[in-house]
Amino acid sequence: MKVGFISSEVYPFTKTGGLADVSGALGKYLGENGVDIRVITPLYAQSNVRSADFHPVDFLQGLSVSFNHRKLYYSVYTAILPGSSTPVYFIDCPELYHRDSIYTNHEDEYLRFAFLNRVSIEIFQYMNWAPDIIHCNDWQSALIPLYLKTLYKWDKLFKNTRTLLTLHNVGYHGNFPLHVVHELGLTDFMPLLDDFDTRQGRFNFLKTGVIYADMLSTVSKTYAREIQTPEYGHGMEAMLAYRSQRLVGIVNGVDYTEWNPETDREICKNYGLKTLNLKAENKACLLNELKMPYHFQQPLIGMVSRLVEQKGVDLIAEVMEGLLEDFSFQLIVLGSGEERYERYFYGLQARNPERVFFYSGYNNTLAHRIEAGADIFLMPSKYEPCGLNQIYSLKYGTIPVVRKTGGLADTVKAYDWQTQQGTGFVFEHYNAAGLRWALEHALNTYAHPEAWMKIRIQAMKEDFSWDRQVREYLSLYQKLLKMD
Ligand code: ADP
Ligand code: GLC
Numbered sequence: 001m002k003v004g005f006i007s008s009e010v011y012p013f014t015k016t017g018g019l020a021d022v023s024g025a026l027g028k029y030l031g032e033n034g035v036d037i038r039v040i041t042p043l044y045a046q047s048n049v050r051s052a053d054f055h056p057v058d059f060l061q062g063l064s065v066s067f068n069h070r071k072l073y074y075s076v077y078t079a080i081l082p083g084s085s086t087p088v089y090f091i092d093c094p095e096l097y098h099r100d101s102i103y104t105n106h107e108d109e110y111l112r113f114a115f116l117n118r119v120s121i122e123i124f125q126y127m128n129w130a131p132d133i134i135h136c137n138d139w140q141s142a143l144i145p146l147y148l149k150t151l152y153k154w155d156k157l158f159k160n161t162r163t164l165l166t167l168h169n170v171g172y173h174g175n176f177p178l179h180v181v182h183e184l185g186l187t188d189f190m191p192l193l194d195d196f197d198t199r200q201g202r203f204n205f206l207k208t209g210v211i212y213a214d215m216l217s218t219v220s221k222t223y224a225r226e227i228q229t230p231e232y233g234h235g236m237e238a239m240l241a242y243r244s245q246r247l248v249g250i251v252n253g254v255d256y257t258e259w260n261p262e263t264d265r266e267i268c269k270n271y272g273l274k275t276l277n278l279k280a281e282n283k284a285c286l287l288n289e290l291k292m293p294y295h296f297q298q299p300l301i302g303m304v305s306r307l308v309e310q311k312g313v314d315l316i317a318e319v320m321e322g323l324l325e326d327f328s329f330q331l332i333v334l335g336s337g338e339e340r341y342e343r344y345f346y347g348l349q350a351r352n353p354e355r356v357f358f359y360s361g362y363n364n365t366l367a368h369r370i371e372a373g374a375d376i377f378l379m380p381s382k383y384e385p386c387g388l389n390q391i392y393s394l395k396y397g398t399i400p401v402v403r404k405t406g407g408l409a410d411t412v413k414a415y416d417w418q419t420q421q422g423t424g425f426v427f428e429h430y431n432a433a434g435l436r437w438a439l440e441h442a443l444n445t446y447a448h449p450e451a452w453m454k455i456r457i458q459a460m461k462e463d464f465s466w467d468r469q470v471r472e473y474l475s476l477y478q479k480l481l482k483m484d
Helices: 018-032 109-127 144-149 187-192 195-199 205-212 221-226 237-242 273-289 313-326 339-351 364-373 389-395 406-411 432-446 449-460 466-482
Strands: 002-006 036-042 063-067 070-080 087-092 133-137 162-167 175-177 202-204 215-218 247-249 300-307 330-337 356-360 376-379 399-403 425-427
Touching: 002 018, 002 109, 018 036, 018 133, 018 466, 036 109, 063 109, 070 109, 087 109, 109 144, 109 205, 133 144, 133 466, 144 162, 144 187, 144 205, 162 205, 162 466, 195 202, 202 205, 205 237, 215 221, 215 466, 221 247, 221 406, 273 300, 273 364, 273 449, 300 313, 300 339, 300 364, 313 339, 313 432, 330 339, 330 364, 339 356, 364 389, 376 389, 376 432, 389 399, 389 406, 389 449, 399 406, 399 432, 399 449, 425 432, 432 449
Parallel strands: 002 036, 002 133, 036 087, 133 162, 162 215, 215 247, 300 330, 300 376, 330 356, 376 399, 399 425
Antiparallel strands: 063 070, 070 087, 175 202
């Protein structure tokens, strides 16, 4: 089976969030399971491609593609995805991809990613490689299904190619003014675009993918249901409900070669189920590194997150001050995102210097150390398609406090004080009282070492390895190939 996998970020080359982890892992695990998979992604100024085998593809140099009257030049480089034999192809176009960040608010953002869509198709043409499936991810590659049905319809190479669009986050649409349609070369196909959007003078990349992909998937079963409702559909619920027969939920896996306390090279002291006592050394180490006092019995709450509304920072802001007054604990937050949230955490740290630490920015090593060192992991998302950090936390015995939504609902089992079963603390409604209740429940349970140990063990025994999850993708691919 030949699969072209298109993604705007692929770990370990580029990463802003979970899409990168999932793209890297799927590239690797699908390859290991016999799929001839070729991954295509942009070469950003930020891409980490220092690996020894990174080199130009000789027959893919100095090429161009025209958008309306604009001709854009590119070359293609390749490298093997570490730990696999899967090739990754990087599209080098400095004019589009050498910017201050991977994603921008620049006026030509639509072009940066429409380019990824068209060049991916053209790379397959130059390779004379007919993919059975093109697997697209999020809005940045959601135009491929439409392009295959329009601009590239003439090419017999794609006669049997099916498309799958995975929705990692329906909150990000790639929504642009309608005039971009001309620049994207789609003027003649205007009637194929969503009528509602065109009347509003808009063009929506993700919705276009939702309409034209042969199959849709998202990253948890609960989120697959949620996005068909107004609360979670971000205006796309009707279209998603209409296509529900073609929409499946597959919960993300974890690459345990990266996220496993027994082998993690980023943390101070490796530990596992049988050596759980060593976890405390990671806490001491982390607090010491951040110049915070270490109190053996005081719980440490950790958070690693993009700081955006989705992640529930507003709720944290409502409850944290009061909680700090009523309970003794420390809090370490690693994240970057909206300025208002960064300002909030800086303020909280300034008011509680020995108890709160905020690290603004992206730091992979610190993310691992927080997973290993913290006792409780905070993730009170407003919505969460899947979420990876709560699953990493389970493996590190760092008990998640989450809201019952999307992938959080599918991966964390609510702790029941009576039966002592469960792997985390789960609240249902998105409000401050819910979060306060869950955090109180977690902090009170932490004070009972035996109960806490039991939850830790239950959490660490959970298995979300890709070996298992990848089988769901394989059967989805099989189903897609058999579809009319
Ligand atoms: P999302 O993709 O919505 O950001 P996920 O939980 O699926 O959420 O994935 C987030 C990934 O990004 C995790 O691997 C997490 O460790 C990582 N991450 C998020 N913020 C940071 C940061 N500031 N520094 C390092 N890693 C981060
Ligand atoms: C998105 C979602 C997150 C998910 C990730 C990978 O960024 O916000 O919940 O885990 O994609 O699928």
